[in-house]
Amino acid sequence: MAKLQQIERSGGGSYPAAEVSVHIGTRVTFDARMTTVGLLSVGVLVSGILLSTAVVVLAAGQNRRKRT
DSSP, rough: OOOEEEETTSOOOOEEEEEEEEETTTTTEEEEEEEHHHHHHHHHHHHHHHHHHHHHHHHHHHHHHHOO
């Protein structure tokens, strides 16, 4: 399902990347390839979204308690 490989760059170097292939049934296949820097950036974005959502929910709960 997931494998690690080296991807060749046009500049002559290579860098590690993860490749994932997901099969749903017999017709649908999703393929994705991402570098370690890409994985790090996705992790930072997801954690930022989760933290900001928690702050909004907390603020909404405090506002509701003040009204009642």
